[in-house]
Amino acid sequence: MQRIFARIRWSIKYTSTGLSLMNHLFVDNLTVIDFAYLDASRGLVGESWIVDVVLGGELDDQGMVFDFSNVKRTIKRVIDERVDHRLVVPTGYSGLSRDADQPDAFRWQLKNGHYIDHHSPQEAVVWLEADRVVPSAVATLLQQELHSVLPANVIDIDINLREEVIEGPYYHYVHGLKKHLGNCQRIAHGHRSPIRIDRNNHRDHALEQAWAERWKDIYVGSEEDITTRFVDTNGVGYIRFDYEANQGEFSLTLPEERVYLLNTDTTVELIAAHIADQCKAEWPNDAIRVKAYEGVGKGAISIR
Template structure:
């Protein structure tokens, strides 16, 4: 037997429901180890095959989905044909989510964490490999020095999975004033945007009783999300990372008037946009 490893095989950018935090944007880094006999090429499995098979399986199951633990206290699930309706009474308030069922991944667990997600992913990916190969998964968070925040959003115009109204990211932010990191301003933003939903003004259907109701039609069906106003940052633009960086620059530049501000906004791990 031999072992093959691939670190940083993929990143799962998703969101999940939590009884205490409500709707949480998240990014999980995926490392894998394959145990098995050597084949005719003296390999456990060719690296290109490993990446192609497993990355495709991740993209088709958990990536850019809303992860929902079925045993979550206060959760109600209703199926209406191809649509799924979720309701959750969480500590921050009530959350309601309607979408095509394909935008949601229901897990047989009481909460979402690296262990429950890894177990679900293991069941999804093992059948994609030859029977003689055993898969081992490790999910982890990016080690971030400094400020970061969890945000969820949806991009109705996107032809890919970003159209899902509740997916998200765990993202660092770097703010430079006259070329020097402004750690205090970064910490201020991270505290303000902890577990935030970045909602587009054009998608806001109504508001009342401390709730905001977003809705839009995407290429695969209708989406709706209702959540506490206290957990929403309304944007006058789409919530692409390019627009987020530009919005943050407009918002924060007056706090450092007379100085040059540069915003490096991240979208999950290792990618993002620059403004200023």
């Protein structure tokens, strides 16, 4: 479990009534948002952002800006429900096409002419009023949501979204787990994940880098979820995934070059096992240990 560091600090702020003291409370590492978003060039991107929160306002009857016991119960819940394990779609992008008859379906045209089709229940998507997905735009959305649920004495809300500092190779991947009973069942959610591979008890940086390159902005899909393979009029190959889960029906069509297929589900345990098996096939006489992350500070280990 991540430690939550918190304290109260004081600052000077100009208000309509003049210069006044304002109380600020901050919580670093409140949570991690694991989600996916669409980019004009990169396509479908998996991401993990660490969330820091600063609240400013008047002290309540307890002498607090906001009770720390409520931080996770209220603020973390709103952040998780609004963005975590969702697909963030910037509505200001010119290559976005939506069907009025199917409000939950859309097409995303990439700059290279390829496209991505997506259909899912409404709760799996976040429509962001911006032309691209950046931390400041998502933070503004979350700040607006929080203003409606926090007490009136909380005047300022500042959310900082940041990437984990990773020493070594990492990749951005997206997947969906149809058998999962929670939000991982959504067909397009993702992670920014480091990887560690040890061969004969020594870290193999070249192998790590090779997998990071192989899975750069990749969709890791299950072969059993494929319903269609086709080639469009421009000669581009596509793969369509469809499945029904607890939350409803999901569909995703991607250029084949942006997909990596497993013959299993795509849990992080099975991802770690797959990478370990592939490394073992390349180095059959060596001891292989793969530590595959799923976002920040969690994942699976596979030994061969």
